Amino acid sequence: MPIPSWQYHEPDHPGADFDAIVEDYDRNMRKVRDVDGEINEVLEFLDLKPEQTVLEMGTGTGEFALAASRWCSRVYAVDLSLGMLRYAQKKAAARDISNVEFLPGGFLTYEHHGPPVDAAVTQIALHHLPDFWKQIALLRIAGLLKEGGRFCLRDVVYSFEAADYQAYFQKFIAQASIRGGDEFARIMADHVKNEYSTLDWIMRGMIEWAGFEVKSSRHKHGFFGLYFCIKL
Numbered sequence: 638m639p640i641p642s643w644q645y646h647e648p649d650h651p652g653a654d655f656d657a658i659v660e661d662y663d664r665n666m667r668k669v670r671d672v673d674g675e676i677n678e679v680l681e682f683l684d685l686k687p688e689q690t691v692l693e694m695g696t697g698t699g700e701f702a703l704a705a706s707r708w709c710s711r712v713y714a715v716d717l718s719l720g721m722l723r724y725a726q727k728k729a730a731a732r733d734i735s736n737v738e739f740l741p742g743g744f745l746t747y748e749h750h751g752p753p754v755d756a757a758v759t760q761i762a763l764h765h766l767p768d769f770w771k772q773i774a775l776l777r778i779a780g781l782l783k784e785g786g787r788f789c790l791r792d793v794v795y796s797f798e799a800a801d802y803q804a805y806f807q808k809f810i811a812q813a814s815i816r817g818g819d820e821f822a823r824i825m826a827d828h829v830k831n832e833y834s835t836l837d838w839i840m841r842g843m844i845e846w847a848g849f850e851v852k853s854s855r856h857k858h859g860f861f862g863l864y865f866c867i868k869l
């Protein structure tokens with residue numbers, strides 16, 4: 638279906654050119670994130686059964702999708718970046734995993750063929766959309782999930798006191814430099830400046846408006862949010 642002229646054009650998102658950074662992505666992520674710990678806490682909430690299906694939006698290099706594939710029948714791993722998808726596909730082949738479908742598409746454009754999925758996940762990707770379009774993306778994810786299906790959203794979401802933003806960001810960027818070096822601090826500063834991260838109360842409201850109950854949430858450094866949700 639043609640994309641209307643007024644719709645947010647997803648490939649124009651601010652931030653990294655993911656096709657260009659794919660080769661170094663996994664190594665760089667593991668320097669600053671506990672990737673396996675993150676995967677395990679999501680899998681623990683999803684509590685997948687062997688016959689179930691999972692949709693991951695913004696799969697990137699597919700680390701979560703590949704791990705989830707061991708616990709369910711099929712994973713639909715969707716991303717805008719063909720470079721990321723190709724890389725993830727190679728990893729699947731190298732690990733002898735054949736039940737992950739890597740599919741090109743965006744939050745606003747992905748068309749799911751097949752029955753609704755049992756679970757959905759998106760990690761560090763929704764901030765690529767401005768808030769109105771985040772709401773649409775969440776509605777679309779809810780539309781693809783079975784009633785009672787589990788949804789896990791992790792992203793850069795601000796949960797600090799917004800009135801203190803100057804002191805907060807200065808301290809956060811200084812700490813990022815200590816944790817991940819100057820380049821990581823620059824990426825974090827660019828994120829704050831240009832990308833569409835929103836506030837926790839807005840994100841929570843959008844999740845609920847999309848038809849989910851937030852069962853619990855976790856926040857790290859006032860900067861990373863994780864929401865465990867059930868479709869009502």
Ligand SMILES: C[S@@+](CC[C@H](N)C(=O)[O-])C[C@H]1O[C@@H](n2cnc3c(N)ncnc32)[C@H](O)[C@@H]1O
Pocket residue numbers: 647650655666694695696697698699715716717718721742743744745759760761762765766
């Ligand atoms: C920071 S990476 C996160 C990848 C992976 N989920 C992770 O946790 O490491 C963001 C990913 O979202 C994808 N992306 C950006 N905008 C998107 C959109 N509108 N729809 C779907 N994927 C998108 C990018 O191509 C990229 O692979």
